[in-house]
Amino acid sequence: MRRLETGGTSIDRSAPLAFTFGGSALRGFAGDTLASALLANGVDVVCPSPILGRPRGVMTAGPEEPSAFVEISAPELDLISAATTVELVDGLVAKGRPGTGRMRLEGAPPPRCEHRYAHCETLVVGAGPAGVAAAREAVAAGDRVILIDERSPHGVDLPEATVLARATALGLYDHGYVVVHERSRPVERLWHVRARRVILATGAHERPIAFAANDRPGVMLASSAAAYVERFGVVPGERAVVFTTNHGAYTAARALRNAGTGIAAIVDVLLEGSAQDAARADGFEVRSGWAIAGTEGDPRVSAVRLVGPGGEEETVKADLVAVSGGWNPVVQLWRAIGGGLRWDEALATFVPNGVGPSWLEVVGTATGEGLPTSAPYWYVPADDLSSHFVDFQRDQTVADVIDAVEGGLRSVEHVKRATYIGTAVDQGRTSGVLTAGIVNLLQGAGADAQGPTNARPPYTPVSFAALAGPHGGARLDPARTTSIHPWHADHGAVFENVGQWKRPWFFPRTGEDLDEAVRRECLAVRTGVGMMDASTLGKIEVVGPDAAVFLDRMYTNRMSNLAVGSIRYGLMCGLDGMVMDDGVAMRSAEDRYLVTTTTGGAAKVLDRFEEWLQTEWNDLRVYCTSVTEQWAVVAVNGPRARDVVAAAGTDIDLSAEAFPHMTLRHGTVAEAPARLARVSFSGELAYEVHVAARYGSHVWESLTGAGEPFGITAYGTEAMHVLRAEKGYVIVGQDTDGTLTPFDLGMSWIVNERKGDFIGRRSFRRADTAREDRKHLVGLLPLEPDALIPEGAQLVQEDTGRIPMPMVGHVTSSYRSAILERTFALAMLASGRERIGTTVFAPLPEGTVAATVTEPIFYDLEGARRDG
């Protein structure tokens, strides 16, 4: 193997490049692939085969390569690629890598990859003659045209089209949606293309023939051997045997001979014909009806054993075997989107049958057009078929296929799964039709009985970095923040994720851990005053003459008799009667409510409202509008809450008489137009200050300033959770899990079955829902007041010490309470209400915790504090 002095349409001899392979310093030219440069440097063995460890070299000149795999460590990290698809660059460092890439995180970062959306009337895949002609025609018709090719096509002069080089269609999807990976530098692009029409001009791949030791370095596909001469000026061997089923390989033989490769023989499995005669006239030795029995050499081919029609054998010296078992149109993209295939007897292969998506066409060689006629010849018969390789990347041979078929597998899909043929990164480009042919033959079926197995996207491997593109790191998922977020960040808040929202979890002071900060925040609310950012609560304006009727049907309790200016807590159930969300409804006018939802439930509840209004109750005159982001909400909680709101300045009469619990007023707070709601999730005197989001940080800061004399303390979601649990207020999604009814939660008071139908009502009568021994929400007080039972802990009635024990429930919330000076928990317990006063046990690896079952309320049982 050597580089010719001249020639090579792809390379630029004025641009020499240095690279390293397997530790050796080598040289190539710009335009080389790693494979062509390795051949030019006389490198026979690229990598060992993945399972058997047999030496393997370059077999093809394109993405169909099943043999020569490499790992690249510079200038960019590439864990595994076919050497035939790696463009040579200066400073490239590579080594052989059989089979599977090994993930590693060190080394050069992957190139930046942008994502691009594009729309066109015509997308053409493949910039060969047929593709360029199709693109030209579409341009002439006024289409927006995108023409892509996985190589760097020369001489495509089509300025009106978007021509993408080094661009592979990874997959075709419904309605002309095509994902294209463009390996441009310095920035890669992943294109999401919507095309009205897609034209596949993907050409064809040559296929091998299976014979003994057909994997030895020096065995190559015939057209690939010729391509190395033509495109790269590289002679892939000094003396070749050409082995063919078709006249196409005669062209390759001529190209090799012109480059100085001696042709020992053209071994043609067909009997005499005009191609053979013409070749003989040209001075070639043609062996019609012969085949290759096997190869010898270590590791590279040095001799080829030929077998004649009568079984006679002859060995010839050669270092190159150029094989052509016929041609397969590249139909993977066509098939993966549902296009059909038909067997073409003359070409001895499967071609598109024209039955596919209306927006998809196949043109040129990919239809079979122009391919040489061939014979369905798959492997050279022999007693020992165990080195007749079919899938080189999976080290699978004809013997393995026979094993699978004799084992009773009939479908090629089953044979694929038994042998793994076609499951490597090349997805059976060279082995698919070959395997189908062998299976059909073994079963005595026609060659058309079964086609190759299906290939799935991506057509060629693509890195996760490219798929992630700009959506990596901090932009993996949007972090939603409230108008008050900058204050939280400035004041050392530790955030927790609630859906996409960043919510302050707690505000540690210097040296404080979570427990200490939460204890301080809780005590402030119970004994003084605290404030929290509640802006993330979902908010929906429900407007219209039937708003009251509508809400009566959505919530389990009655909302229609709520007075204007009043607020009511409500539960929402699914059709199954299980609690799905909660919140309050504030009636601001006869025909207008503002309802709040949980932070995580905002979108879901609005969708649900719209679904019922649009599909079931379109007679109701109600409109819903999401105003979650319109309003910043500051919750001021604690015995001094009234003092703080007053000190911040308001024109609203805050007295308990004028403005009682569960009512709302409009006015100003700290000069900002505000809605003030007396809603308490802590059980303390509390005001929610709602202002337009633009005033959020101003009002927050005003309340902070006004609250300073009262020791106002910012608190986060953890303190909120503790405070509400002390009062036994559930959090939907923490204490509930989609399997609990309001009755299970001990909230029968919120289910009003007299008001008429509502969602979930009829399910309350299901035998299972009405069962007496369902799990009930209860409180737990560990006998040891410092023992904290982990949330999720299972409960047993009796600690037998022997696993398994019958489990009777589980802990849903568990905290240390500052005000109670002890731990406590909420739990779901079978027949829990009947167990109040008894003891249950939480067996834990570090010891069993015993706890008394209580009512699910621990503080201010009479509820006087919130009315303050």
Next chain:
Amino acid sequence: MTVEVARSPLAHRLDDLAGIESVTGGDVVLEHVPFLAQVDLRLAPELATRAPYPLPLTPNTAWEGGPRAALWLGPDEWLILGPPGSQSTIAHELEAALDGTHRSIVDVSDNRVALELSGPGVQELLAKGCSLDLDPRSWRVGSCAQTLLARAQVILHERAETTGILVPPSFADYLVDWLLDATRAGG
């Protein structure tokens, strides 16, 4: 009265936004319009003629006239835009004209933040994060759409000189980060 105490969700990102012009060599100019008045109107389409402005009935189109614009958001939903501070006026105009009909008029001026993009690179920039076809063949002055830009829900509004983007304030920081990344050199 309270304009001094009002704060835009993008107040802390104005330098970042202004920097995009120089990073892109003037290809993309980004301007933040604080406190754009926005009122959400829900109304049966048969009653659209009662509105004080021509409400577009063709999906994904907008009407613009003087200080008002009306964007089609759905078969019975429009977003009315006006200069900062005009939301109450807009609401009153609508209430007066639609008195006696079933409608919903909700001030949503703080539900979304307004950005205006201009420059020759806008279409290409948006193509990095928006799956809609923004080619003049299908997207022209007066087009509008509710869509995703990167992973943020936005309303796009093609105006005579600029492309308007309305984004929920909670996503504003994310979107600015994405815009900075998408316009950075080498992009």
